[in-house]
Amino acid sequence: MNQSQAIALYQPLLQQIALKMVGSIADAEDIVQDTFLKWLSANTEKIENTKAYLIKAVTNNCINHLDALRRKKDECLQNLSPSELIDWYKEKEFFRFDMENEISAALNVVHKKLEPLEKGIFVLRELFDFDYEELQLIFDKKKENCRQLFSRAKGKLSEETGKVKMGASSPSILDNFKNACNFGSPADFIKDVKREINLKLSNSLS
Incomplete structure (x- = not known):
């Protein structure tokens, strides 16, 4: 399976996971796109299970995204x-x-x-x-x-x-x-x- 086929196959699943985690379609799309870009630049020969790798990556990216939003909210509250x-x-x-x-x-x-x-x-x-x-x-x-x-x-x-x-x-x-x-x-x-x-x-x- 080449990279284009992998993206077409796994994008709907990754989009579904990201949407469940962040609750925003736009943010989920951005996170999935960023996940694919990082995957494309990685050494894919060392990745044994592409699907598992991408799901773990998108999950971690969602967590990082929510952490960033939380920090931003805290900064806004501090200014009140x-x-x-x-x-x-x-x-x-x-x-x-x-x-x-x-x-x-x-x-x-x-x-x-x-x-x-x-x-x-x-x-x-x-x-x-x-x-x-x-x-x-x-x-x-x-x-x-x-x-x-x-x-x-x-x-x-x-x-x-x-x-x-x-x-x-x-x-x-x-x-x-x-x-x-x-x-x-x-x-x-x-x-x-x-x-x-x-x-x-x-x-x-x-």
Whole structure:
């Protein structure tokens, strides 16, 4: 397969992933185009799996894009006067208060009952409609394994939850989950779930 064929074949998939992560068609198109340009300038002979390479690259580019937007937003907020900042915060919090309470309660159950990998697959599949092929490449697991983990997660969450003791989950996970729900961006959630998985693996080996 030559480069032109690869672009024609993988562009729709990359566009779909980017759109899910950044929530903007224009930004998704720019990110995919930038991903292809960098790939075309790379040493493709060392790339064993072009599809996996491009999906990982576009995912990382989406995360970097959202990080840049977040820094820009923080800079804008820093330039607001104290009274303007308070008004802005009140306006945002007024509309999100009930939603964030519901999300926090739901995440407490998810965090308590599911393993990190189960949680990642369940949330991305159920909330953001990632398909199993995308989940396979994000978490480096076979599609059938992803299906089994999703089914297992749904089974755990359908059990009686009244006996589950609600505790405070990781602030980073909680904040990023709420941001993902509010703004349609799962990028930070993916990053934190992968960090949880690696931490759990390191603890099991030590």
